[in-house]
Structure formats: structure tokens, C-alpha cells
Amino acid sequence: MPGFLARYPRVRLQLIATDHPVDLIAERIDLALRVRVALTSDAALTMRSLGTSDDIGEIEWHLERADGVTHRLRHQPRMTCSDFTAVRAAAIQDRGVAMLPDHVCSEALRQGLLVHLLPEWRAQMGIVHLVFTTRRGLPSAVRALIDHLAATFPK
Incomplete structure (x- = not known):
């Protein structure tokens, strides 16, 4: 978001982080950023896929190997949280x-604060995507944010 705000200094941005469907x-809400294993949504909504991300489970972890x-x-x-930084902090504190x-976690791994357990396994890949109500009539700031996220999301 800092890059987007620097590029569009007149845009006001309100972010809501939640772990429940909205x-x-x-x-x-103009735009939602979601991560799901399957793209399912209301037919009235428009989606734009950005890439993939690991999916975190709360009680059951779905792991896969490269093969x-x-x-x-x-x-x-012992603890679940939708805020990855809080989970990372707890893991760093043993x-x-x-x-x-x-x-x-890449920086904490590089610094030796965390250890990669089960390196041959990874979380099931999720599809990172944006959801918004329409393509027409979208405020220009929202359209700019969608384009920014699509251009800068790590592939």
C-alpha cells in the first residue's frame, strides 16, 4: 500500500482486515482481497486473479509436496489468528x-529467528484474487488500486 499511496497522494484509503466473508x-465495500483454494463467488461480483498464496488452516493443515x-x-x-504477523511473533517466541x-516469514528465516520444518512440504496453494461489484461506474481511485495491486503482486 505505501507504493500505491505514494503514486496517488490525493487518494484516501480505508483498509478493513477481517477473517470472515463480507x-x-x-x-x-469497494474492493475485497481474498485467498481461496477455489474461485467461488456471487455471480453479481467481478473477480480479478492476482496470483497464488499459501492457505493457512486453523485445525487441519493441507500439505503437498512438489511431486x-x-x-x-x-x-x-494453542493459538489461531488471521494476522500472520501475530502468528509469526508467537513462533519466534517459541x-x-x-x-x-x-x-x-522469509526475513525471520534468513535471520535465523525461525527454522523451516518439513522443507519438502508446503501449504496448499490458494488463489489470491480481488472481488468488486462492477467494472462500470467504479471510482477511479478503486480502479487505480486494482491496477496497482495487479501490477505489483508477486508472481
């Missing part, structure tokens, strides 16, 4: 094992 129309072999790891976590997307 009704874009009823809640008057396509999958495994479900069922467990009772509070347990965490499944985190690469972009959240």
Missing part, C-alpha cells in the same frame, strides 16, 4: 509451530 454491496503427494495434518493449535506464507 457482503460488498450491503457493507458498502503432488498430499497430506492432511490434524492438530489442536510458542509453537506456525504455517506462514513465504512473504511473512
